[in-house]
Amino acid sequence: MATISEPVIRSAKSGVRALLDIRNVAKSFGTNPVLRDISLQIAEGEFLTILGESGSGKTTLLRIIAGFESANSGEILMEGERLDLLPPYRRRVNTVFQHYALFPHLTVQENVGYGLRVAKLPKDEIATRVSEALAMVKMSAFANSKPGKISGGQQQRIALARALVNRPRLLLLDEPLSALDANLRRQMQVELKSLQREVGISFVFVTHDQEEAMVMSDRIALLRMGELEQVASPREIYSRPATAYTAQFIGHTNLLRGEIKAGVARCNSLSWRVGLPEGPALFSLRPENIRIVNSETGPDIDVVSFRGRIRHQAFHGATELLQVLCDDGLTLSVRAATRETRQGELHLEFSPADAVLVRESPERG
């Protein structure tokens, strides 16, 4: 599996020294391996999302960075110094917890000032920074409320202010938006992203929601069963997925299984020229990269044309997703601009460049 994590170590903003350097971290709970050989770098000012299904180990990785769990092997460096040997309260890392973990016996401003008070900062400095932080998250009006009296979205802002007021080098966010309803959630995604740009602190954001990851991140680290599947920018991970799992997890895709022989890729009756080595091959073809055309174009080396019949039509608003049964028995998903009901046979085509060669995702147990 070493090859999978190989393109990973490229930082999104080249030339910037890595703030956090995770080296070969592994963790098991009993005999159950949760993380295997994770290596990942986080750049200064970067918004990195750790994306994965439940049980992929994403929260465990976050807890290891925060110091609530210790790795069985490997090390973590922050600005060149060992971070993993420090207790959580000596790390310049703060966390926004999934359920916010606000102190119920303290008021909003006491919660926000907690980190500054335990650091024994002068009282007037604490007061200034707390009111700045509350203003930043637009919660100044609630300074004297108890956390139990404010809404989930408001608690979320307070949790954010409580973490950021300490000016950490790195902010960890453990699915902080998962408890919010859809609209508030989209609004917070935008706010969180612009806040991150404003304060310039590196964010490590954990989520299972791929759309959320796409909207907010500079880079996405996709975690699957304790291993990094791919680390890349949202655009790159979407348009050049490295593995079949990545292609399916991020967005929607068609997987075409075939063979490459003498510079030609063949999947059922479809074939196109490729500059790839011979052997069995798996291609990912996004539904929006298949075009519906009026009539069959002549033989063209730049497009692959075929015909198919609509089996199912799912309305998604501006677009619709069609299940098309091709003449050779292959079923493909096709995304097209919404029309009234379509009928009969369709002429379809795609560019060979959009069929991305992906690796099989091996079974892991």
Next chain:
Amino acid sequence: MFSRAYRAAITLPPLLWVAVFLLVPYALLLCYSFWSVSTSQTIVHSWTLDNYRELFRVNVYLQTLFRSMWVAARVMIFSLLLGYPLAYYLSFYAGARKDLFYQLVIIPLWVSYLVRAYAWKTILGSDGVLNTLLQYVHLTKHPLEFLLYSPFAVVLTLTHIYTPFAVLPIYAALEHIPRNLVEASHDLGASPSQTFWRVIFPLSIPGVLAGATFAFVLSLGDFLAPLLLGGPSGIMISNIVVSLFGAAYNWPLGAAISLCMLLLVVSLLTFSEKLEKKWSFR
């Protein structure tokens, strides 16, 4: 929905029980406290405030009441000092041994009160375990007399008996503290001791109040420990009530003292419940 008859059928027995064995006796007690005893040792059923006047006129009653409260206060403090660390360890550090330690706290409650009180007699007596040991290692020449038949013995025994009552509510309060609050505190830079004093202890206060109330109230009303181990100097208010209802045959005065104690205890309970509410956040 349950039918009206069914609801009556299940609520009536406990209501009757409370009425017959709690409300009626209290009402009788209230009546007795306003009656008096004639010189010929019969109850005079005419209303008077004499018993309450007597209570505040004769120094020994109030003095004994204050001494009992002082004993109860000491038992409360020692139970908390012993019980809090135990509950804290149990909740935060016992790990897999949690159930075992929990049982070890509970088991003494299964042993008869008398057995436990007598056990201290054999430990503290002049030829008891402790004195024998002290003389054996030549720390003392003669047995220490203050160990038994003294307020010390009463406080020690009551602390032993009522500490589990302090441990359990504190343990329950600690168990209710979400562990992510502890993590959040560490995350924000608070050391373990800062986390304890700023997060864990404040959030366990309802349990501490409940435990303190248990220990204080139960000790205040105790009469067996002072009877068995207290000697003349260790007498408590309940011993006086017992003798007034027994040998002294002055039920009205006994009832008046009982009601005063009841009033004291009820106001304490109300006060502590108010405080608990103020300190609970869920």
